Amino acid sequence: MNTKTEEKFFRMLMFLSTIFIVGVLLLIVVSVLYKGLPSLSFTMLTSIPKGGFYFGEEGGILNAIIGSIYLSLGATFLAFIIGWPIALYMNVYLVKHHTLVNAIRFVFDVLWGVPSIVYGAFGFILMVFLGVRASLLAGIITVSLFIVPIMVRAIDESLKSVPRGLLESALSLGSTRSEISYRIFSREAFQGIITAILLSFGRAIGDAASVLFTTGYTDRIPTSLMEPSATLPLSIFFQLSSPIEAVQDRAYASATVLISMVLVISLLSRFIGNRRN
């Protein structure tokens, strides 16, 4: 094969792969919307399940929408409070300790790869040990453990790209490491931090396995952290397992809601990030 055909071949391969994967993504979104939009209604978004909802009768998924928002906001907040300082510590304080930082990165990469059901199982053990029932709080803690690695590594990647010269300049102006962390590095990496929060939120709101045992499921909207809560992924799961077609269609409507929420948050964070620059 001469170099020209080789070049052509690889160009084609890259082009086709891109088209293929974008196509699959579009297909997922379109088929969910196609099945879900017709059964999506105002009542579905604004009411909680009434008796017989899971047999195709009156009600909505407001419990799952609110539950998912509570859970993801709580978990993302907790993960940020833990993850942000870790990433700053690695990039501002441990600059001299390459090996240690790489070891920490490795640990978080491994944790990132651990399936969410394992976090769910771990959360469950913890709950049994502490004598806590399935609740919003247990779910928030479990999900935050599950997204901390994502939060840390995503913030870490953006802090890593802050030039060494900026650190040196800031130190030369007499800044302490904490001033550099919060006033300079976090500002310089602002967009990356927003992206990290979004990425973590997206993972938190979309995961079913980690909340299955820890958050439980209920038709009510929780009023305290100690109550169980419904979540959208589990709402999709339960409706999809139903043999009744109308209920299955509502699962797709719920999926549409979930996708829209993630989309709105993506756009919002992008808007905030762009305005900052």
Add this chain to the structure above:
Amino acid sequence: MNNKISIHNLCLSIDRQPILKNVSLNIPTNKITVILGPSGCGKTTLLKSLNRLTDLIPGVQQSGEIMLDGVNILNGNQDLVDIRQKMGLLAQRPYPLPMNIYKNITYGLRISGRRNRQFLDKRVEHYLKMVNLWDEVKDRLKDPASALSIGQQQRLCLARGLAVDPEIILADEPTSSLDPISSKLIEEKFLELKSQYTIVLVTHILRQAKRMADYVVFMYLGEVIEQGTPDELFNNPQHPVTKSYLSGQFY
């Protein structure tokens, strides 16, 4: 001559690889000391060891003495923030802080607790005028510093460093990323500033060294080969390596 900094037998290695070998030299007060040498000779490392930025290098080991006003700054008990505040750094390329022009200048003052608005306004004007940047930016002080040209950014970085009221200016090839006009502005500023500040200028540009130096240190492969007044070093070099460098046999 009064010496601001004197270095005795400074050795520095990174992962046991020697970078600076037994460096001893004096940096005179309120003069421009030029550290000259080919790239990779350790001149930037020497400069950064003066305000202990070398502490950031993984696997670094240092020995010897760096006396600043008679106090050894390599001694572990020294307050690094204090030492660094005495030395403004001008790097090879400008690194503006991720904030607006005004805040770039006031950053150093604000972190040391000076928040009086009128005081800060005055300082900003004073230091921007000092680096001939005031007329160019006075109407857009709230713009991000990154919107300025590279030459303007470098002058902003100089002003930002001066605003913390240092005694020494450390300049690491400060004109290497600049156009000729901006370079000339920086050089002229240095010549003006030396009456109030001790300046250490690292360069590999022989002509710049000749234009600026009151005292010259020639380095090669981590060692100080020769040091002296420009007249001694440029017109009557003693060492064969200095002679061949000055005659342009290597850069």
